[in-house]
Amino acid sequence: MHEISIESDILASNEMCAQHNRQHFIEHGVYVLNLMSGPGAGKTTLLERTIDMMKDRFRIAVIEGDVQTHADADRIAAHGVPAVQINTGGACHLDARLIENVMPRFDLDALDLLIIENVGNLVCPAEFDLGEHDKVMLLSVTEGADKPLKYPVMFHVAKALLLTKVDLLPYVDFDVQSALRDARVLNLDLQVFQLSSRAQTGFEAWCEWLEGRIKRVKSLVRA
Numbered sequence: 001m002h003e004i005s006i007e008s009d010i011l012a013s014n015e016m017c018a019q020h021n022r023q024h025f026i027e028h029g030v031y032v033l034n035l036m037s038g039p040g041a042g043k044t045t046l047l048e049r050t051i052d053m054m055k056d057r058f059r060i061a062v063i064e065g066d067v068q069t070h071a072d073a074d075r076i077a078a079h080g081v082p083a084v085q086i087n088t089g090g091a092c093h094l095d096a097r098l099i100e101n102v103m104p105r106f107d108l109d110a111l112d113l114l115i116i117e118n119v120g121n122l123v124c125p126a127e128f129d130l131g132e133h134d135k136v137m138l139l140s141v142t143e144g145a146d147k148p149l150k151y152p153v154m155f156h157v158a159k160a161l162l163l164t165k166v167d168l169l170p171y172v173d174f175d176v177q178s179a180l181r182d183a184r185v186l187n188l189d190l191q192v193f194q195l196s197s198r199a200q201t202g203f204e205a206w207c208e209w210l211e212g213r214i215k216r217v218k219s220l221v222r223a
Contacts (some may be wrong), residue, residue, distance in 0.1 A: 014128055017096035021103070021131025028108035029221040031214040032116065036129050036154060037138035038147075039120035042164045045197040046138065047117060051079045053207050058112040058214060063102060065094040065119045069096045082106060093124035094129055112214050116166055122151040133217060134159040140204040141165050145179035148186060155183045160191040160209065160212065 025032050037043050044064075051060055061082040063074040073085035084102050086094060094116065106114070116132060118125040126135070137158035139147055142165055148155045155161065161183055163176070176194075184190055191209060195202035 008115065010089070014096045017100055018131040020029070020131035021096055021099055022133070024103070025108070025114070025131060025133070026217065026220055028111070029218050029219040029223055030111045030114050031110050031210075032114045032130075032132040033210075033213075034116050034117045034125070034132035035122060035138065036125045036135060036137045037140070038122045038143060041138040041140040041143065042076055042197055043117050043120070043138055044163060046077060046162065046195065047076060047115060049200060049203055050115075050207060050210070051076070051081055053203055054113070054210065055079070056083060058211075059110055060113045060115070061106055061111050061118045063094075063099065063114065065098075065117055067091075067119060070100045087117060092119055093128050094118050094130060095128045099130045112218070113210070122154055126153040126157050134213060136160045136162060137162050138162045139179065139183075140218050141169055141174040141176075145175045147180075148179060150180035152186050155186045155190070158187065158190060160193065162206065163192065165196060165198070166194045166202070167175075168201045201216070213215045 035043050047062060054060060058183060063077045064076065064083060064085045065088065066072060066085065067088055067090060071083045073083040076083040084105050086098050086102060099116065116130060124219065137154050139189050141163065169176070180192060193202055193206045193209070195206060
């Protein structure tokens with residue numbers, strides 16, 4: 001009972017901070033995306049391709065979450081956008097307070113899109129609101145089609161599912177229809193995009209969806 005009470009207190013405190021973060025982002029007209037997946041699903045490579053396709057039309061920044069190293073932030077910064085690394089020192093997820101702490105490092109009035117790459121983990125990131133507008137889940141075809149059933153919360157909270165590394169489908173045992181059916185049982189409104197960062201396919205529809213979300217947040221500011 002004591003453990004349940006402590007966990008409830010942690011989540012309640014995080015929720016309050018997340019609401020503050022979200023209001024701050026809305027006031028500045030910045031659309032914020034929380035990118036989640038297991039390790040190795042291809043989040044950083046997908047980010048690199050997305051940035052290259054959109055940076056001429058939108059002002060983008062990235063927060064990189066990882067247990068250690070600054071390698072991912074260095075990769076993103078090489079594409080000409082601001083990138084801040086958060087090292088959790090062992091924690092399996094980012095939380096709202098960590099995002100609040102690095103927020104002053106960005107000029108939010110000079111941004112349209114802020115992408116948060118969460119720590120690679122299929123459990124904890126789904127439980128912590130960061131103040132983002134949408135959570136997006138990556139599932140690589142190399143991970144197995146049973147992931148929606150094994151990790152249902154991740155798929156339930158996501159606004160969109162990016163099925164990645166689809167260029168490898170001829171070489172792996174992955175039932176696309178089964179995975180998508182199970183994911184949509186958990187989330188009827190789930191948007192699905194099938195992409196390959198290596199082959200650079202599927203990005204037009206993904207970036208078009210992102211553009212629509214960015215414009216939606218901008219319209220809230222004008223209203």
